Amino acid sequence: MAADRDGARGRARSGPALPAAALPAGRHPLSSGYLAPQDQPHRLVSQALARASRRPAALGRVDPTGVPELRTWFATQADAQPDDVLVCAGTQAALATIFTSLCRPGDAVAMESPTYVGALAAAHAAGLRVVPVHRGADGAPDPHDLDRxxxxxxxxxxxxQPHGANPTGTSWPARTHQELVAVARRHGCFVVEDDWAHDFVLAGTPRPLAADDPGGTVLHLRSLTKSTVPALRVAAVVGRGPVMARLAAGRTAADLYVSGVLQHAALDVVTGPGWRRHVRTARARLVDRRDALAAAVVAHLGADALTHVPVQGLHLWVRLPDGTDDTALAARADAAGVEVSAGSPWWVSEPGGPHLRVSYAAAEPAQAARGIEVLAALLREAPTGW
Structure with missing residues (x-):
């Protein structure tokens, strides 16, 4: 079953999902993979869409690889050239293109464990066999394990996901980047760098793997959907060498090209005067929400429940007591008005203990604190054997 990037497949629900703006009073949105509606740049996007819809160039056929000016913008974000860029209809579509263009059914694809459930869904849809690569204590795979x-x-x-991984929130230390890419290069293996949280850097200045990879081993994915609005499904694959022509052929065969209106609107948003202000404001709000949620987790679930506070991304990876049924707990939490994602579906291999993915993207600090209180109460009431 396909999964969107907010991890809906990993969230137990008792009824149909509601948009964040329509959540009934008393609901605590701790599973969202998108900014809160009040933090999304609705005006910037709606005005950009209106302008784009009046441009003849946006209403006709566009270059299958993407609008040239938008490809140029994406290229500047990864120290690449415009010819290195392929525009796609969101990261999920980009993953489907990569898996079907570079692999055949039955082939193996390696993934960190745990990992993004949408990547698992795309790999399974392509008929691929997923091989787990475990992260170490520093958040990165061990080079020897990856080699094996x-x-x-x-x-x-x-x-x-070297930067702000979904669901764990971990980031690879910079010292590991070149060694891990070198391991992949020795095996003729492409590294798909999902930089989904590029605009949600809360500390430091992470550098994309692709920026230091002139040989074309890394395929860098960058999406604008998370940092704008869910309807703006525009992303790009950035890579070097003959592989890009292969990906372009696969993408074109699947959907010809991405809507010119969406591409022109996306370009308008990211090159306009309000874009940087929006990103700065969103990051400041996320820092406040992250800190409030992390403090609530430690206060109500204990220090052992949170071993890592992310410097990028939208999620905390919360460890539950041994024996807890995370799926059952997520379902009970949902019934009590707290939306969280059970950790089990995110693992490629056997789960390394029960977890919840708890998001600080959309919950105000008071909502987050109350939601964690409810979770703590449910854990205290848990029947023997959870």
Whole structure:
């Protein structure tokens, strides 16, 4: 079953999902993968869409690889050239293009475990066999483990989230970047760098793997959907060498091209005077929400429940007591008005203990604190055997 990037597949629900703006009183949105509606740049996007809809160039056929000016903008974000960019209808579409263009059914694809459920869904839809690569204590795969996994599986693609991983919130230390890419290069394996949280950097200045990869091993994914509005499904694959022509052919065969109106609107938003202000404001709000949620987790669930506070991204990876049924807990929490994502579906291999993915993207600090209080109460009431 396909999964959107807010992790809906990993969230137990008792009824149909409601948009954040329509959540009934008393609901605590701790599972969202999008900014709160009041933090999304609705005016910037709606005005950009209106302008784009009046441009003849946006209403006709566009270059299958993307509007040139938008490709140029994406290229500048990864120290690349416009010819290195392929525009796609969101990261999920980009993943489908990569998996079907570079792999055949039955092939292996390596993924960190746990990982984004949408990547798992895209790989399974392409008929691929997913091979787990475990993260170490520093948040990155061990180079020797990666070497063994690629050697034994023959995987030609490694899907990874080096920056603010969903669901764990971890980031690879910069010192590991070149070594891990070198391991993949020795095996002729592409590294798909999902930089989904590029605009949600809360501390530091992370550098994309692709910026230091002139040889074309890394395929960098950058989406604008998370940092704008869910309806603006515009993303790009950035890579170097002959592989880009192969991806372009696969993408074109699937959907010809991405809507010119959406591309022109996206370009208008990210090059307009309000874009940087929006990103700065969103980051400041996320820092406040992250800190409030992390403090609530430690206060009500204990220090052992939170071993990592993210410097990028939208989520906390919360460890539950041994024996807890995370799926049952998520379902009970939902019935009590608290929306969280059970951790089990995010693992590629056997789960390394029960977890919840708890998001600070859309909940105000008071909502988050109350939601964690409810979770703590449910854990205290849990029947024996959870």
């Amino acid at each position: 996994a690629l050697q034994s599986s023959g995987a030609r693609v490694l899907y990874a």
